[in-house]
Amino acid sequence: MKKNILTLILSTGVTLGLIISALHQAPCYLMGKSTDICIQGAGGVNRFYFQQLADHTFDSFPSPCPNLLYSNLVFDVGKTALLVEFPAYNDFWINQMVCDNTDTFAYVGYETEKNHPVKMVLFSRNSPSFNAPDDALRIEAPSDTGMFLVRYLVRDKNDLPGIDALRRSVKLFELK
């Protein structure tokens, strides 16, 4: 009898542990799939992957917003800090910065910067020392790797070429 109860408790515990572990890992697993797409599309880390404006053919990730043009970047600042220069854009844009466990750790965008260009330096505690411009925002990432998700609002499809050119004019420098 005792042995049976012990078996029941153990099997319940082990299964619960596996379920909890799977749920804990789910966001990172799904993020891994996204980062793979991004790295393949960009040709490596610390480079932007320029997505098309989502339509019915888009299946890279669920619930895409068809009004936002995305540029994604997988960063790795363990060996080099990154200087990023965003040009001014007089409409809604936002750069969401996400660390390796999918938590958002910082934002820059129209809400904070209005119609001004933005310089930012991204680094982690493992980044080698660097010299950054005085006017650059300094943002410390909680992990060496993570993602930028830059979104630009497209109000009219006729504006698409201009917004596409704007997002491709974002400058990236590795501060080695």
Added chain:
Amino acid sequence: MSRQKTSKPEKFRPFLMIASGVFLAFLISAAALIYNAHSLSLLNPSGWVTVDGIGSKDADFITRAVIAKIGLFANSKDKTLYFAARIGDGIDYKKLFANPSHWFLLSNEKHYRIKGNISIPAAWWSITLYDANDFLVQNPENRYSYTNYNLITDADGNFTIDVAAKKPAEAANWLPAPLDGPFNLRLRIYEPSSQIHKNITTYPLPRVMEVSAP
């Protein structure tokens, strides 16, 4: 020395106990998921529901897993509020384990209408239609969403969006539903003013309703 022979049911008892344990664990997980869905759902009387903790690093692991499945990299609620349309009395528990977004599926055989005013205090907002797998739906007008800046409104900013698989004759704003299956509707409010995200369950959002079966 006599050797006691184990009877067949006795032999299988450990396996039965293990199977019962696994079943019990899934039962506990199901209860936790239902509790989580209930306790964190914030229902707006206009027919939209959101989950407290979307985009927050303080969200519990169940919420994080669910949000990652539906909308990985969701913004925090001061940047974006995400809602799903919910018509009916409650969550369909049979659908809980298939896909979190299946909780809020609408029928493509019905006609829905969204009525409201474009003046939601936010940078901008949108209503987007997705299929049951959370992807955009092919349609003859390439219309996937409406936003506050592309809706046809009256002089006071009031609008009506018709959501149906076939375009209703009188529709000024038609959001095409899929011909071949259920769908869901999402409302996103970008950079919402504090008066919305502090009053999520009471703020008068565009009202979503079922018109009739065709």
